[in-house]
Amino acid sequence: MRKKPKVSNIKNIATTKFFNIQSMDVAFSNGEKRIYERLKPPGNGAVLVIPMLDEETVLMIYEYSGGTDRYELTLTKGKIDEGETPLEAANRELIEEIGYGANKLTFIKEMTIAPGYQSSITYIVLAQDLYKASAQGDEPEPLEVVEHKLADLDNLVYDEDLTEARSIAALYMAREIVKNQPS
Numbered sequence: 001m002r003k004k005p006k007v008s009n010i011k012n013i014a015t016t017k018f019f020n021i022q023s024m025d026v027a028f029s030n031g032e033k034r035i036y037e038r039l040k041p042p043g044n045g046a047v048l049v050i051p052m053l054d055e056e057t058v059l060m061i062y063e064y065s066g067g068t069d070r071y072e073l074t075l076t077k078g079k080i081d082e083g084e085t086p087l088e089a090a091n092r093e094l095i096e097e098i099g100y101g102a103n104k105l106t107f108i109k110e111m112t113i114a115p116g117y118q119s120s121i122t123y124i125v126l127a128q129d130l131y132k133a134s135a136q137g138d139e140p141e142p143l144e145v146v147e148h149k150l151a152d153l154d155n156l157v158y159d160e161d162l163t164e165a166r167s168i169a170a171l172y173m174a175r176e177i178v179k180n181q182p183s
Helices: 086-098 150-156 165-180
Strands: 006-015 020-027 031-038 046-051 059-066 070-074 076-079 100-112 122-131 144-149
Touching: 031 144, 046 059, 046 086, 046 165, 059 086, 059 150, 059 165, 086 100, 086 122, 100 165, 122 165, 144 150, 150 165
Parallel strands: 046 122
Antiparallel strands: 006 020, 020 031, 046 076, 059 070, 059 144, 100 122
């Protein structure tokens, strides 16, 4: 049976606008001790939203990504603001980024990115029964919104512009959920 290690002496080593870099002492049940470092973003996590225009069509965006220094094909995403639930954040991000809100929001699951050293949590949300809406967001430029068919997902995941693992996993989960919903 797994016994969670004891974590102590958590210290911020460096702080940026987006991350705290922390050091922490970890003592395992077998007596081994290690010092771990992790990226701990401030805030309440993030959402990644799969907006379904209809039961076959997902709305995706091209967004500049500083980490890869290029435009990436991805799903709507963003931070959860103070006082917001993940579903409220998902709807706000939809309205700001793609010009739609959703009457039906379904939480799918939490995902992490590189959990060995990063403590970010992303809430994956399926958005259906969309309606037109808009609000000013924090994007530095208008986002290009594109439609893709879930039926073509097996080919879409090989598109050189679609590289984000969270988006790929979320699309596969959404395809199964939508396929199994009663018509």
